[in-house]
Amino acid sequence: LLAVGYRVHPVASAMAAIRYMQRQGGVDIIVSDINMPVFDGYELKDMLDYARASTEEGLRIPFVIITGEDTPEKYALAIRLGASGFVPKPIKSIKGFCRLVRASWERAREDAAKAR
Numbered sequence: 072l073l074a075v076g077y078r079v080h081p082v083a084s085a086m087a088a089i090r091y092m093q094r095q096g097g098v099d100i101i102v103s104d105i106n107m108p109v110f111d112g113y114e115l116k117d118m119l120d121y122a123r124a125s126t127e128e129g130l131r132i133p134f135v136i137i138t139g140e141d142t143p144e145k146y147a148l149a150i151r152l153g154a155s156g157f158v159p160k161p162i163k164s165i166k167g168f169c170r171l172v173r174a175s176w177e178r179a180r181e182d183a184a185k186a187r
Contacts, residue, residue, distance in 0.1 A: 075169050085110035089118060098132060100176050105138040112136050116152050131182065133175035
């Protein structure tokens with residue numbers, strides 16, 4: 072993502088992600104692994120939804136899950152939780168991954184515009 076111009080703020084855990092967003096006032100998109108210490112990526116998504124995580128414009132934060140656990144059950148859970156994308160590891164196409172990230176962000180912007 073850095074190579075194509077995105078600003079990336081890596082964190083080591085779900086709680087670190089929440090603290091970062093509280094300090095910075097939000098983010099444009101979240102790309103999260105499922106397996107993390109203490110809370111997994113699904114729990115992070117739940118916590119953000121519970122906290123009604125949004126940017127200043129009221130835009131819902133797109134959430135892309137990456138995982139080495141590429142099973143139909145994990146994919147179904149990600150979609151049921153409202154993830155805007157699901158990417159199995161290893162990522163085979165960086166261009167495709169970047170397109171998914173961009174499309175997720177654009178879709179969230181369009182949804183926010185329709186809601187106004």
